[in-house]
Amino acid sequence: MSENDKIKIGGVCFTSEWMQYQFLNAMLNNDEISEKFALAWVSGKEPNLSQAEKRMITEIKSKLEELENTIGTPKEWRTKNIIAESKNLFTLLEKAHTNGTGYVQMNRNANRFPQSAYDNIDAVAIFTPNVQHLPYFYDSIRFEKPPLIEKPLAIIQDLEGKADRRSLEDLWEINEKAKQKGVIAMDAEHYSSKVAAKVFFDQVDQMVLDYGKITKVQGYILEKDNPKKPRTKALLSKKNQTGLLLDTGVHLSSMITGIGGKYKDITHAHYAIHSDYDVETTAHVNLQAYGDYFQGNVPVTFEVAKFIDLYKKPLDQEKKQVKFTFEKEGKQTTAIVNFKTGEVTSSDGLKWHKIPHKHHKLEYVNVLNEFYDCIRNNKQPRTSVDHSITGLDALCRTYENFPVEKNLKELYVTN
Numbered sequence: 001m002s003e004n005d006k007i008k009i010g011g012v013c014f015t016s017e018w019m020q021y022q023f024l025n026a027m028l029n030n031d032e033i034s035e036k037f038a039l040a041w042v043s044g045k046e047p048n049l050s051q052a053e054k055r056m057i058t059e060i061k062s063k064l065e066e067l068e069n070t071i072g073t074p075k076e077w078r079t080k081n082i083i084a085e086s087k088n089l090f091t092l093l094e095k096a097h098t099n100g101t102g103y104v105q106m107n108r109n110a111n112r113f114p115q116s117a118y119d120n121i122d123a124v125a126i127f128t129p130n131v132q133h134l135p136y137f138y139d140s141i142r143f144e145k146p147p148l149i150e151k152p153l154a155i156i157q158d159l160e161g162k163a164d165r166r167s168l169e170d171l172w173e174i175n176e177k178a179k180q181k182g183v184i185a186m187d188a189e190h191y192s193s194k195v196a197a198k199v200f201f202d203q204v205d206q207m208v209l210d211y212g213k214i215t216k217v218q219g220y221i222l223e224k225d226n227p228k229k230p231r232t233k234a235l236l237s238k239k240n241q242t243g244l245l246l247d248t249g250v251h252l253s254s255m256i257t258g259i260g261g262k263y264k265d266i267t268h269a270h271y272a273i274h275s276d277y278d279v280e281t282t283a284h285v286n287l288q289a290y291g292d293y294f295q296g297n298v299p300v301t302f303e304v305a306k307f308i309d310l311y312k313k314p315l316d317q318e319k320k321q322v323k324f325t326f327e328k329e330g331k332q333t334t335a336i337v338n339f340k341t342g343e344v345t346s347s348d349g350l351k352w353h354k355i356p357h358k359h360h361k362l363e364y365v366n367v368l369n370e371f372y373d374c375i376r377n378n379k380q381p382r383t384s385v386d387h388s389i390t391g392l393d394a395l396c397r398t399y400e401n402f403p404v405e406k407n408l409k410e411l412y413v414t415n
Contacts, residue, residue, distance in 0.1 A: 006035070006036060006037055006038040007036060007037050007038070007122045007123055007372060007375060007376075008037075008038050008040040008120065008121045008122045008123075009037050009038070009039060009040060009121060009122065009123045009124065009125055009148075010039075010040045010041040010042070010043070010102075010104065010113075010117060010121040010123075010124050010125070011023065011039070011041075011042060011043065011124060011125030011126070011127060012042075012043050012044075012106075012125065012126060012127045012128050012136075022190065022362075022363075022364045023125060023127060023364055024088040024089070024091070025084065025088050025362065025364065026362055026364035026365045026367070026368055027039055027368070028088060028091050028095065029088070029091070030360075030362070030365050032360075032365065032369070033365055033368050033369070036368070036369075036372045037368065037372065039095070039101055040101070040102055040120055040121045041101060041102030041103060041104050041117065041120075041121070042101060042102075042103060042104070043103070043104040043105065043106055043113060043117075044103070044105065044106065045105070045106055045110055046105065047105050048103060048105070049103040052103070056089055060086045060089065102120075104117045109132075110128070110132060111128070111132040111135040111136065112135050112136065112139060113136070113139065115143070118139070118140075118143040118145055121145060122145065122146070122375075123145055123146045123147070123148065123371070123375060124136070124140050124145050124146075124147050124148070125147075125148045125188075126140070126147050126148065126149045126150060127150045127188075128150070129240060130152060130154075130155050130240060130241065130242050130246075131155055131240065131241055133149055133150070133153055133154065134153075134154065134167060134170055134171060134174065136149075137149055137153070137171070137174050137185070138174050140183075140185075141174055141177050141178045141181060141183050141185070144181055144183050145183075146183055146184040146185060146186070146371075146374075146375050147185050147186070148186050148188050148367070148368075148371050149185070149186070149187055149188055149385075150188050151187055151188060151189040151190075151250050151251075151388075152242075152246055152247070152250050152388075152392060153171055153187055153385065153388050153389075153392065154167040154168045154170070154171040154392055155167045155241040155242065155246070156168055156246055156392055156395060156396040156399060157238075157241050157242070157243065157246065157279075157399060158241065159238055159239070159241060160238065161238050161243065161278070161279055161404055161405070162399075162403065163396055163399035163400040163403070165393075165396050165400075168389065168392055168393065168396055171385070171388075171389060171392070172389055175385040175386065175389065178385065182378070184374050184375050184378065184379075184380070184381070185384070185385045186367075186370070186371050186374060186381040186383060186384065186385075187254075187381075187383040187384070187385060187387070187388040188367055188383070189250055189251065189254050189383045189388070190363045190364060190367055191251035191252075191254060191255075191339060191363075192251075192254045192255070192258050192382060192383050193363040193364070193366035193367045193370065193383075194339050194342065194363045194366075195342040195353065195357075195359050195360075195361055195363075195366075196337045196338055196339055196341070196342050196343060196344050196353065197255065197258070197337060197339070198357070198359040198366060199337075199344045199352055199353045199355070199357060199359065200255075200322075200324075200335070200337045200344050200352070201258055201259065201382060202355075202357060203344070203352050203355065204259055204293060207324075207326060207335055207346070207352075208293055208326065210328075210333075211326030211327070211328050211331075211333040211335075211346070212295070212326050212327045212328025212329070212331075212333075213293060213294055213295040213326065213327065213328075214293050214294045214295065214298055214324050214325065214326055215294075215295045215298050215325050215326065215327045215332070216298055216299055216300075216324075216325040217255075217256065217289060217298065217299075217300040217301070217322065217323070217324055217325070218300075218301045218303075218322070218323045219252035219255060219300070219301065219302050219303070219321075219322040219323075220252075220303050220304075220319045220320065220321055220322075221248050221251060221252065221303075221304045221305075221319070221320050221339075222303065222304070222305045222308050222315060222318055222319040222320070223305065223306055223307075223308065223318050223320075224307065224308055224309045224318055225306050225307055227274050227276045227277070227281075227306075227307050227310070228276070232306070233276065233277070235247060236277055236279050236281060236306070237277070237278060237279060238278045238279055242279065243271075243279035243280040243281075243283070243404065244279070244280050244281050244282065244283055244304050244305070244306060245271070245280060245283040245285070245304060245395055245398065245399070246392075246395055248304040249283065249285070249302055249304055249391075249395050250388070250391055250392070250395070252302045252304070252322060253302070253390075253391030253392075253394060253395065254383060254387070254388075254391060255322045255337065256289050256291075256300065256391070257387035257388070257390050257391050258382050258383065258387065259291065259293050260291045260292055260293065261289045261290065261291040261293065261294060262289065262290055262291055262390055263287055263288065263289055263290075263300075263390065263391075263393070263394035263397075264287070264288040264289070264290055264297050265287065265288050265297075266285065266286075266287045266394065266397050266398050266401050266402065267286045267287060267288065267299075268284075268285070268286040268402070269283065269284065269285045269286070269398050269401070269402035269407055270283075270284050270402070270407045270408070270409050271283050271284075271404050271407055271408055271409070272305075272408065272409050272410065272411035272412060273404075273408065273412075274306070274307050274310065274412050275412065275414055279404070280404050281305070281306045281307060281412075282304070282305040282306070282411055283302070283303070283304050283305075284301070284302075284303045285301070285302045285303075285398050285402075286299065286300070286301055287299075287300050287302070287394060287398070288300060295327065307412065310412055310413055311411050311412060311413070312410070312411060312412065312413055318340070320338070320339040320340045321336055321337060321338045321339060321340070322336070322337045322339075323335070323336050323337075324336075324337070333346055333347050333348055334346065334347045335347075335352070342361065370382065370383075
């Protein structure tokens with residue numbers, strides 16, 4: 001493919017750790033993606049690339065200091081991430097200097113690019129703090145440049161941690177404009193692009209044919225973590241208007257909306273807050289889902305948690321999976337989508353992930369492949385904004401019907 005045939009994409013880089021580690025890894029280090037996309041420019045708060053480079057090198061040095069505290073601990077994987085992230089950044093900087101990758105300065109509020117930034121791109125990657133997504137989304141639709149937007153697309157809490165759907169309503173309005181203009185917009189929610197999720201989406205029609213419709217769903221993302229980690233503290237905070245239900249619940253919700261499911265009633269929710277935080281760091285939600293793959297209104301459980309090793313009754317094993325129960329002629333069969341192992345297994349002994357597929361183990365390669373396919377063929381992605389709005393509405397109704405402050409449990413050991 002010639003350079004002229006590639007999709008020219010610009011993106012927020014120097015303010016997003018996630019983009020540095022995941023997006024750039026796929027964009028710069030994968031030949032398949034390099035054949036489809038050309039990185040036109042990156043952006044940051046500094047007036048030029050040189051100053052952004054100086055800040056990033058300082059931040060890399062600071063992150064490398066974390067390594068001393070991870071060697072020999074269960075979090076030694078962080079070492080690998082930091083090294084990979086640093087490598088991606090230096091690769092980007094090298095390419096920027098040698099290949100002429102452009103640089104765009106954000107405005108003072110870091111929530112908009114100058115209009116000229118949209119002149120030489122075909123699409124834009126929006127990786128900013130959660131509260132800043134919508135202005136970029138609005139502009140991308142205004143200039144008819146398909147956006148790839150980091151999750152969650154909208155915040156659903158105010159600065160006091162109360163349910164607030166104003167941003168969700170704004171998201172709906174922008175999305176309606178996108179549909180009117182025929183602009184493809186994609187949620188970069190990456191769990192839907194993990195190998196296990198992609199395999200499930202590929203095979204769900206066959207599962208329903210073999211096992212009947214879905215009668216129950218149980219989703220879990222339970223993690224150990226260091227509550228002192230700066231990135232986690234900045235992410236999960238009232239200042240960022242993001243609790244764990246929003247930040248992580250969207251991954252579980254997307255497994256429902258990804259097969260066309262919708263949500264009915266929210267029947268129960270409770271939460272827990274680690275003492276170092278001012279928003280929930282654990283959430284347990286019971287709700288109902290329905291759709292073509294479901295047998296009526298089926299019960300759904302979402303459980304998300306950080307710092308599970310710091311519970312009063314600590315959990316030793318992390319758990320990242322969704323369990324679907326199917327029923328046909330009175331017989332139940334379960335299928336487990338295991339995000340950690342990449343496996344999809346059913347209770348009849350089948351290993352669905354063994355069926356040949358072309359999905360990449362790096363989820364952002366899968367994200368970008370789908371983004372490319374949707375732009376080139378003018379089709380809606382599985383993680384469309386419509387689907388994201390469905391999930392965000394359910395999470396917002398959870399906060400509305402079961403406010404965090406009125407439904408707390410003391411699960412953590414107090415400091």
